[in-house]
Amino acid sequence: MATSETSEAFRIRLRDWLTANHPGRAPRGDRAERFEWQRAWAQRLFDAGYAGPGWPAEFGGMDLDLDRQIVYYAEIARARVPAHPGNGPGIAGPTIIRYGTRQQKERFLGPMMRADTVWAQGFSEPGAGSDLPSLRTSARRDGDDYVINGQKVWSSNADVADWLFALVRTGTQQSRSAGITYLLLPLDLPGITVRPIKDMSGGRHFCEIFFDDVRVPVVNRIGNENEGWSIARTSLGHERATRALSQAALFRRVFDDMVALLKERGTFADEVARDRIAALEIKFRIMQLSAARTIDQIRRTGEPGGGSSTSRLYQALLEQELYETVMELLGPDALLLDGESGAVQGGRWVSNYLRSRAATIGTGTAEIQRNTIAERVLGLPQEPRRGA
Amino acid sequence: MRASDDEIEALRATVRDFLGREAAGAFPPPEDGGAYDRILWRGLVRDLSLIGIGIPEDLGGAGYSFSELGVVLEELGATLAPVPFLSTAVAAAAVLAVGDPAARSALLPVLAAGDVVGAAVLTGTTFVAEERDSGWVVTGTASHVADGTHADLFVVCADTGAGEAVLAVATDSPGVRVRSLTSLDVLRPIAALELTEAAATLIGRAPDVGEWPALDVAVSAQLVAVACEQVGGAARCLHTTVEYLKTREQFGVPIGTFQALKHRCADMLTALEAARSIAYDTRDRVAAALDGAGRDTIRAAAAAAACWCSDTYVRIAQENVQMHGGIGFTWEHDAHLHVRRSRADQLLYGTPRQHRAVVAAALGI
Numbered sequence: 001m002a003t004s005e006t007s008e009a010f011r012i013r014l015r016d017w018l019t020a021n022h023p024g025r026a027p028r029g030d031r032a033e034r035f036e037w038q039r040a041w042a043q044r045l046f047d048a049g050y051a052g053p054g055w056p057a058e059f060g061g062m063d064l065d066l067d068r069q070i071v072y073y074a075e076i077a078r079a080r081v082p083a084h085p086g087n088g089p090g091i092a093g094p095t096i097i098r099y100g101t102r103q104q105k106e107r108f109l110g111p112m113m114r115a116d117t118v119w120a121q122g123f124s125e126p127g128a129g130s131d132l133p134s135l136r137t138s139a140r141r142d143g144d145d146y147v148i149n150g151q152k153v154w155s156s157n158a159d160v161a162d163w164l165f166a167l168v169r170t171g172t173q174q175s176r177s178a179g180i181t182y183l184l185l186p187l188d189l190p191g192i193t194v195r196p197i198k199d200m201s202g203g204r205h206f207c208e209i210f211f212d213d214v215r216v217p218v219v220n221r222i223g224n225e226n227e228g229w230s231i232a233r234t235s236l237g238h239e240r241a242t243r244a245l246s247q248a249a250l251f252r253r254v255f256d257d258m259v260a261l262l263k264e265r266g267t268f269a270d271e272v273a274r275d276r277i278a279a280l281e282i283k284f285r286i287m288q289l290s291a292a293r294t295i296d297q298i299r300r301t302g303e304p305g306g307g308s309s310t311s312r313l314y315q316a317l318l319e320q321e322l323y324e325t326v327m328e329l330l331g332p333d334a335l336l337l338d339g340e341s342g343a344v345q346g347g348r349w350v351s352n353y354l355r356s357r358a359a360t361i362g363t364g365t366a367e368i369q370r371n372t373i374a375e376r377v378l379g380l381p382q383e384p385r386r387g388a
Numbered sequence: 389m390r391a392s393d394d395e396i397e398a399l400r401a402t403v404r405d406f407l408g409r410e411a412a413g414a415f416p417p418p419e420d421g422g423a424y425d426r427i428l429w430r431g432l433v434r435d436l437s438l439i440g441i442g443i444p445e446d447l448g449g450a451g452y453s454f455s456e457l458g459v460v461l462e463e464l465g466a467t468l469a470p471v472p473f474l475s476t477a478v479a480a481a482a483v484l485a486v487g488d489p490a491a492r493s494a495l496l497p498v499l500a501a502g503d504v505v506g507a508a509v510l511t512g513t514t515f516v517a518e519e520r521d522s523g524w525v526v527t528g529t530a531s532h533v534a535d536g537t538h539a540d541l542f543v544v545c546a547d548t549g550a551g552e553a554v555l556a557v558a559t560d561s562p563g564v565r566v567r568s569l570t571s572l573d574v575l576r577p578i579a580a581l582e583l584t585e586a587a588a589t590l591i592g593r594a595p596d597v598g599e600w601p602a603l604d605v606a607v608s609a610q611l612v613a614v615a616c617e618q619v620g621g622a623a624r625c626l627h628t629t630v631e632y633l634k635t636r637e638q639f640g641v642p643i644g645t646f647q648a649l650k651h652r653c654a655d656m657l658t659a660l661e662a663a664r665s666i667a668y669d670t671r672d673r674v675a676a677a678l679d680g681a682g683r684d685t686i687r688a689a690a691a692a693a694a695c696w697c698s699d700t701y702v703r704i705a706q707e708n709v710q711m712h713g714g715i716g717f718t719w720e721h722d723a724h725l726h727v728r729r730s731r732a733d734q735l736l737y738g739t740p741r742q743h744r745a746v747v748a749a750a751l752g753i
Contacts, residue, residue: 374653
């Protein structure tokens with residue numbers, strides 16, 4: 001990568017490449033087909049050197065400075081290209097970069113970024129949601145293997161993914177977070193059953209996973225035994241900051257699409273509609289400014305600073321407000337689902353409205369996030385936790 | 389000139405130390421219900437020369453920018469310092485934004501030196517300006533001028549019939565009537581200003597009828613100056629609330645253990661951080677716009693900041709009362725002073741609804 005290239009020149013180069021290589025619209029076929037389409041795009045990005053903006057170059061990333069990462073996410077959002085399939089680069093990747101052995105990094109990171117292997121997350125269990133440290137899926141040491149038994153749930157894309165990063169119990173149940181280990185395992189091992197769960201939007205993105213005497217080599221462990229909790233919880237501050245930035249860029253585009261749609265429909269003849277959209281516009285401006293402020297803080301001080309702690313909650317609530325507002329302003333036309341001839345933009349808004357209800361549940365409910373902000377940032381006392 | 393991060397922190401610490409109210413809370417309301425704290429004022433404007441922080445050095449200032457002024461305002465907003473600092477600083481910023489060279493050299497050194505108290509009246513007025521052989525005269529009224537009671541000099545926007553103009557009117561000129569009003573914010577009195585053919589000096593005027601980008605910058609400077617104060621006030625209220633929740637015990641535990649309260653604190657912090665993000669950004673944009681950059685987008689950005697920061701301050705100030713329970717409702721407690729300030733500032737410079745209308749127009753809807 002030519003380091004002498006200006007941000008603007010980089011923007012033009014990336015934009016030109018995205019225009020020339022755009023994969024077009026998503027296939028209207030089944031989920032697997034769509035998934036392969038995403039995978040193919042991730043591979044094309046990788047092969048052209050446009051994958052992993054913040055990742056180290058030695059693992060196939062671009063190793064961009066923050067200015068260029070900002071440009072990157074803005075251009076990706078603008079281009080409307082498929083998202084990377086699975087949870088690898090966002091969550092597992094940074095963890096492996098930080099805690100993995102040399103061999104693990106070499107083995108997993110490149111294929112993860114290229115989507116040759118697609119990753120799902122196995123954290124939650126039927127009995128361990130917000131209280132994740134109570135998880136029960138057990139990993140019993142047997143020679144050079146762990147033997148896994150139990151059940152995971154809400155694992156997005158586990159039915160189509162190749163690998164799983166999971167938290168399993170290696171200590172006693174009473175040891176809670178001090179008895180949890182971080183493991184990587186292929187999803188086609190004997191003893192694994194994956195079952196998709198139909199979600200409230202009608203989609204089948206997430207799954208439950210059953211483990212019946214599944215043998216996983218000990219070399220697939222990240223970090224030490226019983227230290228998985230802190231590995232999973234370690235604040236990957238910069239990663240989180242750039243994710244906030246890419247989310248901000250994406251949702252800004254969705255909001256702009258919504259404004260264009262409502263304008264076309266004549267919605268803004270109504271003063272109240274104008275006022276509501278102006279209120280949202282202010283919130284979207286702030287979302288982008290907060291992301292940029294965090295990046296700027298990192299640049300100046302090396303730390304993401306105060307603004308970053310609340311941005312995930314802010315974004316989740318705003319995503320929901322966006323879809324709630326568009327439903328109301330579209331009126332009954334919003335009710336028609338994909339396939340119905342009068343559906344607004346193929347029912348895109350109503351299905352995203354339904355999906356947005358997960359924004360305050362997945363990866364930590366809004367309530368748990370509020371606990372964390374209150375206790376860790378504001379220093380309010382912990383509530384009494386039974387069994388803690 | 390822009391201060392380094394270290395200089396900014398030093399500036400913040402200096403103002404904070406000088407105000408010396410970190411532990412003591414807000415300044416108490418004045419006994420006589422109108423005067424401002426002249427000792428505090430002298431310290432801020434003479435000893436620390438803070439009004440002039442964003443005024444160029446050759447005009448008697450320190451040569452920094454509006455960004456540094458914003459830091460000062462944040463600290464003043466936290467303590468509710470009873471001085472006409474905001475109004476004077478905004479009057480100076482308005483002169484910077486629209487003033488021709490003669491007006492700048494005439495007014496800015498005087499303002500920077502802290503010799504006069506200023507007040508800017510840029511929106512919501514009926515002022516009409518007329519040029520006569522003897523000079524300019526202004527006629528009209530402004531109903532709610534913050535710190536108008538204390539002002540020696542008004543910087544007013546008026547219609548000339550051939551576009552808008554901004555003019556300076558000295559309070560002691562004939563035809564100037566300032567009527568103090570008893571109003572909500574006891575620490576920042578407001579006044580009605582009535583001008584009847586009052587002698588005025590031209591500061592700057594629009595090239596013609598219609599848009600006047602320099603005036604947008606002046607109005608934006610006012611909104612964003614207030615927003616910076618609001619961030620300071622909101623941060624202080626949240627801090628006070630959180631400290632109280634850590635120490636106040638009921639049912640045998642600190643009440644801050646209860647989710648019903650801590651979740652609201654988390655929401656308040658989320659709103660406050662959002663307010664910081666937009667206030668800091670627009671503060672820097674006003675600084676740039678005063679140098680001529682980005683004048684076409686500053687007005688909507690300032691309106692967005694004004695809307696969010698005023699609503700956030702009102703909300704956090706009210707929550708501060710609520711979470712303190714009975715003690716928060718007493719006159720002795722600071723909490724009501726922030727409710728008063730936040731509600732007054734939410735309504736004095738355009739209402740949130742009006743700010744959103746500006747944002748909507750910029751969005752093209």
